[in-house]
Structure formats: structure tokens, C-alpha cells
Amino acid sequence: MIDKADSLLDAPVAPAAAAEAPPPAIAVVDLVSVLDGRPVLDGVSFDVPRGKTLVIMGPSGCGKTTLLRHLIGSMRPTRGRVELLGHNLGELAERDLEAVRRRFGILFQSGALFNSMTVAENVALPLREHTRLDAATIDVIVKMKLELVNLRAAANRMPAEISGGMKKRAGLARAIALDPEVLFYDEPSAGLDPVTSAEIDQLIIDLTDKLGVTSVVVTHEMDSAFRVADTMVMLDEGKVLRTGARQEFQLLRDGPPTGDRASDLIRQFLTGSSHGPITDRRLSGGYADDILMAAGRAGRPLWTGWR
Ligand SMILES: Nc1ncnc2c1ncn2[C@@H]1O[C@H](COP(=O)(O)OP(=O)(O)O)[C@@H](O)[C@H]1O
Ligand SMILES: [Mg+2]
Numbered sequence: 533m534i535d536k537a538d539s540l541l542d543a544p545v546a547p548a549a550a551a552e553a554p555p556p557a558i559a560v561v562d563l564v565s566v567l568d569g570r571p572v573l574d575g576v577s578f579d580v581p582r583g584k585t586l587v588i589m590g591p592s593g594c595g596k597t598t599l600l601r602h603l604i605g606s607m608r609p610t611r612g613r614v615e616l617l618g619h620n621l622g623e624l625a626e627r628d629l630e631a632v633r634r635r636f637g638i639l640f641q642s643g644a645l646f647n648s649m650t651v652a653e654n655v656a657l658p659l660r661e662h663t664r665l666d667a668a669t670i671d672v673i674v675k676m677k678l679e680l681v682n683l684r685a686a687a688n689r690m691p692a693e694i695s696g697g698m699k700k701r702a703g704l705a706r707a708i709a710l711d712p713e714v715l716f717y718d719e720p721s722a723g724l725d726p727v728t729s730a731e732i733d734q735l736i737i738d739l740t741d742k743l744g745v746t747s748v749v750v751t752h753e754m755d756s757a758f759r760v761a762d763t764m765v766m767l768d769e770g771k772v773l774r775t776g777a778r779q780e781f782q783l784l785r786d787g788p789p790t791g792d793r794a795s796d797l798i799r800q801f802l803t804g805s806s807h808g809p810i811t812d813r814r815l816s817g818g819y820a821d822d823i824l825m826a827a828g829r830a831g832r833p834l835w836t837g838w839r
Pocket of ligand 1: 567568572590591592593594595596597598599
């Protein structure tokens with residue numbers, strides 16, 4: 533009897549609590565990714581609330597790109613799970629994964645435009661491939677997308693005829709062609725001058741506001757990270773060192789060293805200082821490890837027998 537009374541009392545509470553906290557756009561739960569017998573990601577967990585921007589950062593080789601590949605479902609977890617828009621990506625059949633892929637856009641590092649097509653044709657491509665819209669409608673949508681990234685005037689230019697910043701914007705127009713709910717950015721400011729980089733950041737912020745999308749940005753650029761982030765994840769050697777609001781990381785960056793190793797490691801990374809736990813570790817690390825790590829970064833492991 534008492535059990536029943538309890539459950540009746542509890543009943544109205546559950547839906548109210550659910551209304552307070554809508555499910556996140558992305559949930560990563562204890563993600564482990566073993567590559568070549570080595571855990572490249574080791575128990576990574578975090579959420580990205582809908583409409584917010586998460587920045588993923590960390591030293592070279594810490595697993596950022598691998599994490600991004602898991603988030604877009606191009607790699608399957610060894611353990612743990614990645615939930616994107618309510619779907620557990622590791623459990624989806626390829627066809628269902630394809631349907632989820634239509635709901636997100638990716639801006640690749642180089643913009644990844646097709647050089648034989650005009651800017652407008654590049655943006656039209658996903659619409660031609662994934663919708664049955666007629667040519668005139670596609671034309672209108674392409675113009676709207678180009679307007680959103682301030683590139684309408686360059687619609688008929690070839691990729692070779694536009695600057696690096698314009699290529700990024702064209703790539704972004706293509707990434708938003710199908711009205712994605714989530715946008716992934718891989719190093720959006722790599723190779724751009726500081727002013728162009730700031731323009732791209734502003735565009736990321738504007739698009740997040742205007743389109744209400746959830747964004748995940750992988751970046752090395754700390755100025756850029758602090759401009760666009762709502763929340764941040766700091767990775768180190770495949771593990772989450774810390775995850776939190778941008779303001780928390782700002783306090784760490786601007787404050788004095790604390791003596792706590794994790795905090796000081798994050799602080800060294802954020803300030804770009806040449807002294808701290810990251811460099812100490814490198815100096816005490818084996819020469820062979822260093823060489824293998826450098827080779828790994830270049831995409832050519834010399835020898836992986838020790839792993
Ligand atoms: N396909 C793979 N097979 C084996 N090792 C990999 C593979 N991809 C990445 N790695 C290794 O995983 C680590 C993390 O790589 P990555 O995710 O590219 O780091 P980041 O993007 O942070 O620089 C590196 O040591 C890299 O050599
Ligand atoms: Mg990378």
C-alpha cells in the first residue's frame with residue numbers, strides 16, 4: 533500500500549523534472565576507443581546541451597580528431613556510447629546512420645570544396661543528392677545559405693579564385709545546406725590570419741544564434757576557443773582532464789598556478805606557456821616515445837610493436 537501511495541505522489545514529479553532538463557543534443561558516455569591495441573580515448577564522458585557550443589581542445593595527439601570521428605559516427609566505440617540527437621550511433625545500422633548524418637553538417641579543415649565546381653554548385657550539391665527539390669528551389673536555397681555566410685557575391689567564382697577565409701565560408705554554406713541541427717567544425721581557424729579567423733568565429737556565433745544549432749568545435753586556437761565556447765572539454769592523453777563552462781576555464785587561465793597538476797596542465801595549455809606540466813612531461817618522457825608520437829602525428833607510425 534505504502535509503495536503505491538509513494539508512486540502516486542511521485543508520478544507528477546517525473547514529467548516536470550524532464551521538462552526542466554531536455555535531453556542533450558550529444559551525450560558521450562564512458563567512450564573508449566582502442567586503436568592498434570592502444571586506448572586512444574579512455575573513458576571520455578560529456579554532454580552538449582541543445583543550442584550550445586562545445587569546444588574540444590588539448591595537446592596534439594590527445595585524441596581530438598578521433599573523438600570527432602566518433603561523434604559523427606565514422607568510428608564505432610570499443611566501449612561506451614555516443615548518443616547524437618537521441619540515437620546511440622554505435623548501435624545504428626548503416627542506413628539509419630545515413631539518416632542521422634543528414635541532420636548534421638561538418639566543416640572540414642580545408643573547406644573541402646570540389647575545385648571543378650563553382651561556389652554555388654558546391655553548396656547545391658547536398659541538396660541535389662539528398663532532396664528532390666527542383667533546380668529553381670535549390671537556387672533560392674543556395675542564395676539564402678550564401679547570404680548567411682556573406683558570400684552571395686562569390687556564388688559563381690571557382691574555389692581557386694577565392695581566399696582561404698572565403699573557402700571556409702563556402703564550406704560552411706555547404707555544411708548548413710540541409711538545415712542541420714548539429715554542426716561540427718574541425719580546426720575552423722587553421723591557416724587563417726587573425727582577422728579572418730575572428731570573422732569565422734563571429735560567423736559560428738551568429739549561425740548558432742540564427743539557426744539555433746548545436747555546435748562542436750575542435751580547435752588549437754585559444755582566442756578562437758574562448759570566443760565561441762559555451763562549454764569546453766580539455767583532453768589529455770585520451771582522457772577528459774576537465775569539462776566545464778567557458779568562465780571556469782577563463783578563471784584557470786587568468787589565475788596563478790595552483791599546484792594541482794591537472795589545473796596547472798590546463799593553465800599551461802591555455803596560456804601557451806613554455807613552462808609547466810606539459811613540457812615537464814615531455815622532458816622526462818622517453819626519446820623513443822617522443823619520436824613515435826611525432827610519427828603518429830604525421831600519420832606514419834614508425835613502429836607500433838611496443839603498444
Ligand atoms: N587509425 C588510427 N590507428 C592507430 N592510431 C591512431 C589512429 N588514429 C589516431 N591514432 C593515434 O591516436 C592518437 C590521437 O590522435 P588524434 O585523435 O589524431 O589526435 P589529435 O587530433 O588530438 O591531434 C595519436 O597518438 C594517433 O597517433
Ligand atoms: Mg587532430
